[in-house]
Amino acid sequence: IGTLMLMPRLSVLLLSVLPTPPGVPSRLALLQLRGAPGQAAVSLAAIVASVSLMVSMAIMVASFRISLDTWLERILPADVYVRASAAGDTAYMTVDDQARIAALPGVRRAEFLREQQLLLDPARPRVVLLARTIDATNLTRQLQLVSAQITPTPGAPPPVWVNEAMVDLYGYALGSVIEIPIAGKPTSFTVAGVWRDYARPQGAIAIERERYVALTGDRSATNAALWLATGIGVEQVSGAIEREIPGGTRLEIAAPGEIREFSLKAFDRTFAVTYALELAAVVIGLFGLSSSFGALVLSRRREFGMLRHIGMTRRQIGTMLATEGATVTGIGLVVGFGLGWLISLILVHVVNRQSFHWGMELSVPWAPLAGSALLVLALSTLTALASGRQAMGPPAVLAVKEDW
Structure with a gap:
């Protein structure tokens, strides 16, 4: 909760250190985020909350499974x-x-x-x-x-x-x-x-x-x-x-292989609900991003109309929105991974010990987490782009008509 409350300040800090990208659409996207960091913080909160939950649960389950597998190999030396x-x-x-x-x-x-x-x-x-x-x-x-x-x-x-x-x-x-x-x-x-x-x-x-x-x-x-x-x-x-x-x-x-296979299958069945929680966290985060981006895009219809009047194409505006979505999601992934890792330390070394009275070694499933991060980044970018399609639909003249 504390991290989510600090997201406006964190977003200002992280956006300020990002290099200005080449290309007009990408540059406008970064300038827009820097100029209105509070708007980005709403989307960031959804991404950070979902990613931190996903990361912490993934590290906890992987640590437990790898520790269990290592233990089984140690205690089953016979044929x-x-x-x-x-x-x-x-x-x-x-x-x-x-x-x-x-x-x-x-x-x-x-x-x-x-x-x-x-x-x-x-x-x-x-x-x-x-x-x-x-x-x-x-x-x-x-x-x-x-x-x-x-x-x-x-x-x-x-x-x-x-x-x-x-x-x-x-x-x-x-x-x-x-x-x-x-x-x-x-x-x-x-x-x-x-x-x-x-x-x-x-x-x-x-x-x-x-x-x-x-x-x-x-x-x-x-x-x-x-x-x-x-x-x-x-x-x-x-x-x-x-x-x-x-x-x-x-x-x-x-045979030891049968015992090990049975034990790991029982483990996977027991913790299947955590995999569902991780998926639900990502889906909720994407819905949160879609809702916040959709609201922001609708409120910026006049801005898009003006950009069309000065020569930007719909493709360029779409690129700008996709860049905004990717940037917000990337920052959310960085903060979410850090927060999730800290939460996993508590789960592995404190909650697990108090609940089950055994220890385990911390193991980070880098490959699954990297794949999940890329998937979230891609889906978030597409979500941001899809949220802007409706706002970019009306002709540019109608979008700025109320300002005349």
Whole structure:
């Protein structure tokens, strides 16, 4: 709102630094805008409002999508993923099931994970405890850490790693000592790192599986990650699991590409409304430009008639109007892009964090934004030209008749 209120002053400043173009129609267009910057400010406000909304939403969505894609690539290093149940942690793979899966022909390496729900606060949803194989010396290849990694001092509680939501919701800061209920009793741990997690906004804690087994005696698993030998396909292993493992047909088996594709499609469906908002913003801006230019052109009919009397053709007047529209739109695009970028910083780093409790990297979709800017510039120029056609229609004599 503040930027829109400053548009008259901004338009004066920006119009004053533009070089005077060659050609009579273009020169008259710039002189007209400089002489009546307040009139241009009305059209500028419509363009700036729509473009800033389009840019801010585009940057926010692109940042989220690219961050999600990067995260999926980081957390899905295996060739095949097996899940006992999508509904919760009640279904699991027994120790024998795990041994059979690891011994299947073509399986080069297998890692198993136990997922369990923990109630830390009755007023909040349950958080997820992930008991998984963790290599503390190479943790960045297993979890997308967004903090430093610390090693508990001798005598300190053993390490766990929490996602960003745990920091925001429960205050589990890096290096703090926390208590979580495992096997029915509270156990102390040291927060050794904070990792990014777009799948569990309610909170998640990762613990070394060996330590979890030592505390609970539970060796079952809810998920498995399999690395395959060269030349072995996902279909071969999937078929072997269904044949060799009791209840194997009820296991969910997927390649990382399938998981990634499904996740990104779900993302695109969820944020499809933002694309509609961006389109609506551009359409509203064009309507605003058309209305304001149409009113201005009608009020300048005598001016056009006088220009016709002194020798300007309708084509030259049309060129003048098109130049005015392009100039106003160009300034609106510059201001709108700057304002939209500032708004996107708030959306990405403040609103997103407060709403979903995860961070993401800022990514600007330069190609789509450049294409959108060129499209808006072209449509705005045509809109300004079309708005002036009606005013240029009557003969020049009739346009100035009232002045005689």
